[in-house]
Amino acid sequence: MSNPFKFGTVVDGAFFTDRIAELQYVKQILQSENHLVLISPRRFGKSSLINKALEQIERRHIVINMQSVTSVQHFAHKLMNALFRVYPMERLKHLMTHFRIVPTISTNPMTDTVDVSFSPIVNNTEIILEDAMNLLEKVSTEEHRLIVVLDEFQEVVTLAKGFDRQLRSIMQMQKNINYVFLGSQESMMENIFEKKKSPFYHFGQMMRLNKIPREDFRQYIAERLDEMLADSILDFTNCHPYYTQQIAYQVWDLVHYEQEKDDIVEKAIDRIVMLHDLDFERLWLNFNKSDRRVLQDLCLFSQPALGADRSIPASTTYSILKKLMQQGYVIKTEHYEIEDPFFRRWVNRFSHR
Ligand SMILES: Nc1ncnc2c1ncn2[C@@H]1O[C@H](COP(=O)(O)OP(=O)(O)O)[C@@H](O)[C@H]1O
Ligand SMILES: [Mg+2]
Structure with a gap:
């Protein structure tokens, strides 16, 4: 039997739990003419949720991670390359005859992939962007x-001056596309979509993704381990989707490969903390x-200490x-909490050393 927990990448199938109402809501928006703005701290499950919705909707889609741009x-x-992966080349080539700056299309027969590139000496980025974006609509x-x-998506703000404005002015003319904007920098996303002066003000339906409800997560873990372990795990992670899967994965290994019987969750925590000791120390020294x-x-x-004896105002x-x-080091749910348990x-141990 292989480890029934998974963390780090998009989860699907048996690794995916709950999110029933959220999934319904996402699908509903994508089946309308509206755009979706989905916000949560990192690793709460945005990509997994969207991936699942796309799978069920069965429509052509492309995904671009703005952090890699x-x-x-x-x-x-990237837009062009993504399009060439989902539409036949013949159709796209035909639609590209109006391009003002003609890109080079090269095919790799070994991998059966296409690469579209614009000459780096062309510096009219506005035209290139417009042509590529218009192709989406076509x-x-x-x-x-x-x-x-x-x-x-919050990366648009820092990518290039005026980029957000240009993007928005093209997008608002398009009729047959649903855009999904994901973001994990909450305050930046709020500035983009909720500030009156921002070009993307109220451009899509705003949705916030919370942690996975305890009862559901508890059942998911208990089915794969047991109820007591499930409770100790969730007490430690406070239902954070990623860290819960991470520790459950370690606990499962301890139970199945090392036949551990006592203090399993504590042992799993120790292992993971030890594994990151150097990173944590470096992190700490940078504060x-x-x-x-x-x-x-x-x-x-x-x-946060805000009492009378505080040394900081x-x-x-x-x-x-x-x-x-x-x-991203602190998140706010019902209260402020350290993102990474x-x-x-x-830090607790270090403070007591
Ligand atoms: N619905 C879910 N059920 C179980 N685990 C989940 C779920 N959504 C997210 N996770 C856990 O959180 C991790 C991060 O999910 P991801 O979709 O990449 O988050 P985000 O895109 O918000 O950063 C996943 O690898 C998985 O371990
Ligand atoms: Mg993601």
């Missing part, structure tokens, strides 16, 4: 609407003294928390 031209390049029809997923103080309080007391504490949230454990 280095320039506007690169973005156009291949898409009313009955077969293309779905375009832009993951880690300044006040950051460390705030983190330490969060780790020890599960809340409350306003400073809040601005540090805000920064740590932007960087293993790092939390490491």
